[in-house]
Amino acid sequence: MMIVRTGARPISVRNVSFVALAFAVATAAAAPPASCPGPTTIGGLPGARFADGSFGVKGPLAVNPDGAKASYTVGDHGFTYISNGMDRWNPKVSCLASGSNCSSLFLQAEKGAFAPGTPEFCVYAIEVEALAPGGQTVACGGGKKVIGNGKGRPRVGQDQLDTIEGGKTRYYASMTHLNQLVDGMVRSIDSATVPAIVVPTSSPDLLGRVVYVTFEGRSTVAVAGDTGPRFGEGSIALHELLRYGSLQTPQKIGPISIANRCGDAEKSLKAPYESRPDKGKGDLCNRPGARLGPADVRAYTGIDAGVTMVLLGKARLPMKSIVSQVPVTVDALRKAATDAGYTDESMQRTAACLSGS
Structure with missing residues (x-):
């Protein structure tokens, strides 16, 4: 990704x-x-x-x-990639670095409920809370906090967001x-x-x-x-x-499944929104051989x-x-x-x- x-x-x-x-x-x-x-x-x-x-x-x-509700979501389907709001922590690795693998490591931590043993991240664009009520969060400098490995988790918003395919998804509170x-x-x-x-x-x-x-x-x-x-x-x-x-009109978020790729919902996206296929730029709908994988709606057209x-x-x-x-x-x-x-x-x-x- x-x-x-x-x-x-x-x-x-x-x-x-x-x-x-x-x-x-x-x-x-x-x-x-x-x-x-x-x-x-x-x-x-x-x-x-x-x-x-x-x-x-x-x-x-x-x-x-x-700051938008749909900026970061559970499952990493928000308007920006989840790794844009954090860096790896212990070991310290910038999520901008080649091979940082932040997105897949975050999904691994998310699947493990951010419990002990899951990958750690230093978060600066998402609210962080302790795993247990009344627990303490862990700082990682400059007002940032740690999630993963039992040290904290991103705070989930109270409501849910509508998706393009008619479903609902949860989001992380963006700051x-x-x-x-x-x-x-x-x-x-x-x-x-x-x-x-x-x-x-x-x-x-x-x-x-x-x-x-x-x-x-x-x-x-x-x-x-x-x-x-x-x-x-x-x-x-x-x-x-x-x-x-x-x-x-507020834009609904992804994911867009392979079966629904390249339909009206994807083709009618207006800037600043665009389709970002999981398989990369070669899977865009205006190119031959599209629909190789699902896609998400990202707010990246500047x-x-x-x-x-x-x-x-x-x-x-x-x-x-x-x-x-x-x-x-x-x-x-x-x-x-x-x-x-x-x-x-x-x-x-x-x-x-x-x-x-």
Whole structure:
């Protein structure tokens, strides 16, 4: 099974106002900037820094599904591979390393109920709990925790998800670095409903900042909601808003059995979703000899280039540490931007400074 690591880190409610989305996702006018700073490089991408503390970058946008219910599932059928949320532990091996075998070893640990003797993993993108009520979890550094070998297990969500073939499956509670207060409870943000970008792990102070994002005439406000190696990743919701101007019908997950491969459900998948066959890219339905094995729906179709992201210098959600004190919605993000003195026109002008990047 192919491993594709996204860069990111409790589950959010679907509290995005669709009226707000319609208001937030507007055609970006090609307003010429009043004055632009000189170009620079930020996080490896062409960018610019502005006098009010804002800065922007322009480049590709990969998909970060973390925080969505369907991001990681029992049996590894989620929108991202389970190995993208962990590394091997004892022995320490990056799941990015060739031959790490993380996916099959995780399924082995899962089959053994993560009991003593099963493979161990250091987990950073999934909630971890002790095997027994009242038990202790084991840390593996940087806020990460161990699962497997009796030291812990990923926490399973309370409800179930619908699958493409009409079944149900359980999911593991995925985390984001930015949290939010919802009805007095601390929760992660939901990649499927909240437009968000990933900021470098070295800059956690950026979490909660309002971001203005544009792509091919569409724009939306977003939040700096997770951390990873670099700029250049966005939530499922952000990808849908930039591509289509609105959130799409929630995507059901796999697996897709061999008998049901290459049917309407698989052929009609829309970006950022795509079919990832267990037998690899050679088993795609538009190639001869397809249907060699089952497939899963993964959220991996990014945008190759041309996405402008401006982190507004004075606009931020009300924060305590890494927890937004209000639910993260487009309404809340627009309010934070407006309260800080930003208008659609001023944000468009700032973004236009990167138009030639």
